[in-house]
Amino acid sequence: MRLPPVKNWSQQLSWSPAELAYPGSEEAIVQLVQRAAESGRKVRAIGSGHSFTPLVPTDDVLVSLDRYQGLVSVKRETLRATVRGGTKLHTLGELLFAEGMAMENMGDIDAQSIAGTISTGTHGTGVEFGTISTQVVGLRFVNGKGEVVSCSPEDKPELFRCMQVSLGALGIITEVTLQCVPAYRLALENRKEPLEAVLADLENRKQHNRNFEFYWMPYTGTAWTKSSNAVSGEQPDQDNWLNKASEYLLENVAFKVLCDLAHAVPAMNKPVARISAASVPTLRKVYHSHRVYATKRMVRFMEMEYNVPAEAYADVFQEIRRRVNTGGFNVHFPIENRWVKADQIPLSPAYGRDSAYIACHVYHKKPFRPYLEALEAIFRAHGGRPHWGKWNSLKAADVAELYPEFPVFLRHREQHDPDGVFRTPYLEKLLGA
Ligand SMILES: Cc1cc2nc3c(=O)[nH]c(=O)nc-3n(C[C@H](O)[C@H](O)[C@H](O)COP(=O)(O)OP(=O)(O)OC[C@H]3O[C@@H](n4cnc5c(N)ncnc54)[C@H](O)[C@@H]3O)c2cc1C
Secondary structure, eight states, X not given: OOOOOEEOTTSOOEEOOSEEEOOOSHHHHHHHHHHHHHTTOOEXXXXXXXXXXXXXXXXXXXXXXXXXXXXXXXXTTTTEEEEETTOBHHHHHHHHHHTTEEOSOOOSOOOSBHHHHHHTTOOOOBTTOOOGGGGEEEEEEEETTSOEEEEOSSSSHHHHHHHXXXXXOSXXXXXXXXXXXXXOEEEEEEEEEEHHHHHHTHHHHHHHSSEEEEEEOTTSSEEEEEEEEEESSSOOOTTXXXXXXXXXXXXXXXXXXXXXXXXXXXXXXXXXXXXXXXXOOOEEEEEEHHHHHOOOOOSOEEEEEEEEEGGXXXXXXXXXXXXXXXXXXXXXXXXXXXXXXXXXXXXXXXXXXXXXEEEEEEETTSOOHHXXXXXXXXXXXXXXXXXXXXXOOOOHHHHHHHOTTHHHHHHHHHHHOTTOTTOOHHHHHHHOO
């Protein structure tokens, strides 16, 4: 008998695994994989189910590490922390904070598991920071043969680089060692600004803020900028109810009402975009870093996000802007723009290049393909590489073209999952059979 359906965050993917396992130890994970390998079954790991692409769905064994969370060890002298693979980022933030430590950078939510986060190359923004996978300095995983394997930049360095972004294709990550930084406070400033002024001053904003990003409101000349910088003297303003109300009511409750309105009456998309632009909140908040990065996302959507070389950003953004304004897509979600430093991880979208990321969203009730496919063509024409957890149409031949070290990754996949325990039809489309 099949289990009730499991859904991803956006609720657009739904599947019924034959078995859902919650192992509570590494030994239990080993046994689970060994049993599967012996009986020819397939296994997929799920973190928090926040990916938009079908990386997780399986009709066979689904493994959640929700009962395998928490700190394994901390080395304060070197600011390194080893955590279990299932640990959620919000839990991780608090555990590190209690040790006087923090992650150097994060994305805009903290619901993901650490293993799921790094497996898709999740990132934040800031020209000095790589994807979150670059904070990893050691890993342990259970491969498709049921063996426990550890790796680091010193121990099996090539395998380690492959494991830093691995789409769950080489094994189940049981432990992650992170290079942390001393705990810090961030002052975040949100502003409504003219788009042209932001674009003209972009290099300055990127270079002179610790974290800089902006959202462009379609059909308008308005940008919502977010700049964060570390502060030492200022006290945290946790109880600033005005900021909390703005985030909860404006960005979530009111926004959902507008999304439903624009969905019911397509002609309302442009007015809704203008209302959103007019109501961009101007606020400043100071708090412990891990609580500043994390925002609430209560309105569900489908998302595509592409990485393009940083130097191509200006051209790509102008093309995207033109296409969104003139394409008749009836959309209103803002377009998000972020920056990330180059790395040397074979399957990282930021491999070998300082990068810009541009993200496009569609309300989850609305068909997303016409819009995302049109914008994807622009990204692809500029050498774009998609965020693995977000919608894209890539096939193995495209991946081979975009990632010079793809053969290296495939070699390790063959070595660590020779019988295809972690393979699914989607992974075969993406990585080959
Ligand atoms: C509202 C929202 C906001 C987001 N914000 C950002 C953002 O700011 N920046 C950004 O880059 N991305 C962002 N994302 C995307 C998200 O970070 C990624 O999709 C991430 O992979 C989700 O983590 P997860 O724990 O939910 O993993 P899942 O989606 O459950 O799994 C992702 C992949 O990891 C694998 N995996 C999970 N656990 C393990 C394990 N223990 N061992 C091996 N493989 C494993 C899965 O098999 C799958 O291949 C956002 C997504 C949503 C829905």
